[in-house]
Amino acid sequence: NPCCDYPHYRDYVMATLPQLNRLDCEEIKISEKLQAKKSLSVYRAVIVQKQADYFMQRDEQKLRVAEKKAQLEREMAQINDEDSRLKKFWDTKSEHCPETRMDIAKYHKLGREKNNTKEQEKPVRRTVTLFAPCGRPYNLNQPKLPFNLKDERNEYILELGVYKYLDTSQLQVDVESNYVRVSVKGKIFQMSFSEEINITEASVKRSQITGYLLVTMPKLHAREMLTLRPKKSDKKVVNAKPQEKNGKLELKAAVDVENICSNELTDLPELID
Template sequence: MVHITEDIVRRRAEHNDCEIFSLEEVSLHQQDIERIEHIDRWCRELRILYLQNNLIPRIENLGRLKKLEYLNLALNNIEVIENLEGCESLQKLDLTVNFVGCLSSVESLKHNIHLRELFLVGNPCTEFEGYRQYVVASLPQLKWLDGTEINRSERIRAFQGLEEVKRRVWEQEKDYLRKRAKEKEDTQRKELGGEKEIKERKPGFDGRWYTDINNTIPELEENKENQKSEENTKPAMTNPDLDEEQREREFWNTPCPFTPESRLEAHRHLEEKRKAKDKDKEKKPKAPRTLITADGRVMNVNEPKLDFSLTEDEENNTIVLDLAVYRHMDTSLIDVDVQPTYARLNVKGKIFQIVLPAEVKPDSSTAQRSQTTGHLVLTMPRVEGEIKVTKTVSRPPRACQNRPSSLPEDNKRKDNVPERLEVDPSKHTVIDLANIVPRQSSKEGPLEDPRIAPPTITCHSIFSEGFVDDPDVPPLI
């Protein structure tokens, strides 16, 4: 059973700085409240009160709210309209989908002279013959009933034959009350039967009390033999989960009258299932997510389910991670950890982890937050950048180029696909054949290879005295 506490009211009064003594509007809907209490003493200035979709069976403890103008009690278990005489300023009352079957109780609203709107849609009393005529005649201050305006001609017709309408309404009301009394008896009998069945199961597996040991032993042996014979004839044990599903399906598919008791029973059933589910969650704690496996492999994890992009900046030799963090989230709720091979972020307790395509420098990495989009940008420089050729070094031709290869590795290389060298046409230049072999001066004679020893000069020279070999002059032959 949920009670109206001061903490609940204060949490609903955030718009009033959590002050309840001067509160003019409060919403306590869908709280499973089963009784109205304390509000008339704590919130004397209240003008609007929302109590719809609860389990309230009775209107009470509202007489001190002199300034109350709107009261919403839709979707509750109210059967009688009462205890609203003290609400002098009440203008609108909503009792949609309740169990008001005592239609004569609407006459208690005569004292609420400012009442203008009344909603009784979905109540048993709306099915009575002469329902609308009776309410219009009983409450002359009403302007709207069930969302339909009451015009002057309808009010005049409501007073015609009013005594006959009242007599028929009272008879239908008595029949309904007798029906409700029978429904309550059936509900009590069902509850007592269920309790009795539970008690009968407690003494033993066959529902008997065993006080005399001498008489008990043969009966136990007989019961065991009967159980063995039943086990041999019965099929294999069914899945207990299927039995639970069958019981659940039977509970919801079994027809029952729409009464406050059945609505309360359905609520209790859902509450028990919710508690059982919470208990199972406590028994079976959620296994922690694996971030790094036992063999050292880093896993990609995105628990907050954020959009991201991982790019490589070739010019700056960095890896950039753009994570779409929530725009209005405080930066203090983000924790960043950059490792050489992966990056891990903790966003409001949820882990985001991604493996990097190359090794980075954690000490040189930076994290920045966008003030417009809220995105978090990680800039991580790589440890070893891409090798770029800045200067071409020419190598002399190998002397053994025309030598047949005798090594097995050379033969194998010939059999394979030839190695292809990448040549940049833009950097191609004409080879200077004149400077292949170095020389000291252009006037010293022909080009000489330093690897070959110069020939010895003899006295029988083919050149005459004073001969100068000019390399720019072409030969005669």
């Protein structure tokens, strides 16, 4: 406020407004009011003179600002590029006055309108396709989160690196028979599986320390391990060790070559448990 720069401004206000108790965050004392009231006529003359001087300065300032504005507009008219014209305006020094503030608001508005036009001209984002034409779900990672998928014997375990400080209300988990989908603030993470999932027993947990998401999905038809178990035989195995005689190896007993393998299928050991 230019009035604050006038001499005896405080005394003049206290004398003019006797009901005032505080001025400029300072308490007004009764002695100050009495002293200001005594010299009110002197203070009034000083304030009126300063106000007249201020009006003269403002008139001169208006003329200077108008001349600079006209000169700036002539220079900007010679520039064809709109961005260069705006840069010319913002790089030009100006006085601190109401006229300058009005011009600043005007060019601020032009800049906002230009930015809004650019935003409207932005290309439309492509639509995310979640499934192939045949119905097979795609694998997607729009939020670009780290993940770890474990294919266990009886279940799938998915660990998704969700942001630590993300609110849980921003997460949506959908477990289907052959895929799992996690929506993180509207961005889709989707993973398909080769085996069918038991969706009724699937569970979702989130770590309170790291914020990671753990999705456990049991398999509907767990793979069975094939084990080999030989059939017990009551026949005793004769270990025919060769003996050395006259520098030659000789068998202790004769070997029946024809009956080494039986032709009957019933004698084969059971391989599948």
